[in-house]
Amino acid sequence: MTINHLRKKQPALVRASLIECTKALAARNGLSTASVQAICDMAGVTKGAFFHHFPSKDALLNCVFEQMVNEFSAEITRRIDMDPCDIGAFTRAYLEMGAATIDNPDMVTLWKSAMADEHICEKWREWYLGILNERGCLEDRPEFAVVRMAADGLCLGASMQIYPGDLKGALHVLRTLSAAPAEK
Numbered sequence: 001m002t003i004n005h006l007r008k009k010q011p012a013l014v015r016a017s018l019i020e021c022t023k024a025l026a027a028r029n030g031l032s033t034a035s036v037q038a039i040c041d042m043a044g045v046t047k048g049a050f051f052h053h054f055p056s057k058d059a060l061l062n063c064v065f066e067q068m069v070n071e072f073s074a075e076i077t078r079r080i081d082m083d084p085c086d087i088g089a090f091t092r093a094y095l096e097m098g099a100a101t102i103d104n105p106d107m108v109t110l111w112k113s114a115m116a117d118e119h120i121c122e123k124w125r126e127w128y129l130g131i132l133n134e135r136g137c138l139e140d141r142p143e144f145a146v147v148r149m150a151a152d153g154l155c156l157g158a159s160m161q162i163y164p165g166d167l168k169g170a171l172h173v174l175r176t177l178s179a180a181p182a183e184k
Helices: 011-029 036-043 047-053 057-082 089-102 105-115 118-138 142-159 167-177
Strands: none
Touching: 011 036, 011 047, 011 057, 011 105, 036 047, 036 057, 057 089, 057 105, 057 118, 089 105, 089 118, 089 142, 089 167, 105 118, 105 142, 142 167
16 A cells, blocks of 8 residues: 555645645646646645646646635625725725735746636636626716726736836825825
8 A cells, every 4th residue: 555545634734735735836837837746746745636726737727727716706895895995995906906916026937827818817807897887976076087997907018027227206196196185
């Protein structure tokens, strides 16, 4: 018997490990280097175990990015709930999450990879438009739209290693534009 036959089966742990190892490999070197074999090696599982949990590498990648969107969404919701002013709360949370992403090279690499996948972009679009629809008039000011688009632009620039000369200054301007009405 091999060690794999003696080891206690923990499917949830194996699945989580495959997801985390995929994130780590993709963040380190991009998705193209995250082969099934490299993921299995890092997770310490066989290809058979991989294909037991995911029918393909694409299925795993969709799961990874769906988890990323869910985590991002949960953090956005947490920030909205903490904001003392409902008007523009999503925009402020979105800007701050974008700023946090820029400061995390691993996340920049992962999001850059996500932009190349049509399925993931569609999921993102559904999430984004869903929040805007749900929040309605709380987010429909032109300055809020400009801030959200600028946050996307800053993240895109970071993914291509193009940064504004004064990132802190740019963020300050965007924070001022998205400030709650009483703060302006």
